[in-house]
Amino acid sequence: MEQGTPYYFKFIEAFPNVQALANAPQEQVLKLWQGLGYYSRARNLHITAQHITGEFKGEFPKTYKELLSLKGVGDYTASAIGSICFDLPTAVVDGNVYRILSRIYGISTPINSSAGIKEFKQLAQKLLDISQSGTFNQATMEFGARYCVPQNPDCLHCIFNKDCVAFLSNTVGELPVKIKKQKIKKRYFNYIVIVSADKKTILNQRTGKGIWQQLYEFPLVESASEISENQLINTDDYVSLSKIHGITELVLYNDVQVVHKLSHQHLYTKFWIGYSNNLNNNGIKISEVQDFAVPVLVSNFISSFPEFK
DNA sequence: AAAGCGGGGTG
DNA sequence: CACCCAGCTTT
Structure with missing residues (x-):
């Protein structure tokens, strides 16, 4: 958030609407993105703006399937936009959600394995309160970001510590499990x-x-x-x-x-x-x-x- | 299923 | 130095 917010405001100022972004030269989009990294995201955002002004006739898609079809939009982003903007019953699973669910439920399936991705998505979807999908999703992510943090979380004061499998079994530090290699x-x-x-x-x-x-x-x-x-x-x-x-x-x-x-x-x-x-x-x-x-x-x-x- | 893609922060 | 991050696309 800290890193991205100034970029967000620069973008909003340069491109007040989707047509402005779609019509901009790629050079300008990348210049405004300079320093953020993951530059394919800037290119995809630009392409998606053009798709929305073109194929979608300027109307932002509002179904999960259509959202997922946008360049650079995967399950997480489609679920987040869908739930927060359009009240769709789609659960988000980001790094925070992986952490919270793996700890509270004591799940040691690697979060970056195919099995893990499927298992955590299913669990999150089952837990989702579809009467307030967007709020539920944001609250879950925010709890992970602020409280169930990666290192040294304050479990003694956590509202879930009576039920958290990881806390009760003293394995908070070992969850979530991630397969790591990636040689440099x-x-x-x-x-x-x-x-x-x-x-x-x-x-x-x-x-x-x-x-x-x-x-x-x-x-x-x-x-x-x-x-x-x-x-x-x-x-x-x-x-x-x-x-x-x-x-x-x-x-x-x-x-x-x-x-x-x-x-x-x-x-x-x-x-x-x-x-x-x-x-x-x-x-x-x-x-x-x-x-x-x-x-x-x-x-x-x-x-x-x-x-x- | 695995690899590739940035840059910054924390402990 | 190891690990983490409001993931997605390509191979």
């Missing part, structure tokens, strides 16, 4: 920050699969491990870049690699400043760099680099 991949990024005599630079848009789709970054040379300047300037990617943009001098900006941690990747990053006399009509003005949507890793660099301030 290490990657080595070398960003070539080109600075030309007429104060221009180069940004590329990330396309295809992987992280940060559609966001911008400096020309990237990725390597299998940390590399020295000598190794860098002998890579095909750098040779090509240097030729195209006329790099005359290369200076390492950060002696110690910046480690940018995503949930599933650690990015060991060096920023190299490549000075050029002439970008041959390529590139963008340095003063315009701030208009592009960039990942936090790149944004942090830009904020720290005097030439770009």
Whole structure:
């Protein structure tokens, strides 16, 4: 909530209605989302706005099935919108609900297994008070967020402690059960920050699969491990870049690699400043760099680099 | 069923 | 460092 609220207000101001969002360029949507992460959500939100103004003729769908058909809307979101906005009898199961139910009922089925997802959804659906679905759902989630918290919950004062299987069996700390693996991949990024005599630079848009789709970054040379300047300037990617943009001098900006941690990747990053006399009509003005949507890793660099301030 | 996708916070 | 988060889509 803390992290998302300012973004919410920026969005509402920029896009007061669904038509405004649908008609906006993707670049603007991503720029407003910059720093939030999970950028596919921004793209899906944008696509969904277009579906609603198009196929749904501007009328927001109000059945579970239709909600579920929207890009980026899965069981949780469809159930939440359905119950809160349209009084549909659909139970939400988010992280809070998993935690509360697994503890009170003493359920050790992993919450991120197929069996667990099904079991918890069924239980939540059975418990749902359909005379006030939205309120019930929000209250359940809020109780989990405020009281049945992940670590060191105050069970001694909890209203459920007479019935909570986990509390009575002293297993609160072990529930919910989650299957975890997700090994973290290490990657080595070398960003070539080109600075030309007429104060221009180069940004590329990330396309295809992987992280940060559609966001911008400096020309990237990725390597299998940390590399020295000598190794860098002998890579095909750098040779090509240097030729195209006329790099005359290369200076390492950060002696110690910046480690940018995503949930599933650690990015060991060096920023190299490549000075050029002439970008041959390529590139963008340095003063315009701030208009592009960039990942936090790149944004942090830009904020720290005097030439770009 | 598993993998991939961000960034920030807590203890 | 381990774990958590108002999940969903793709493979």
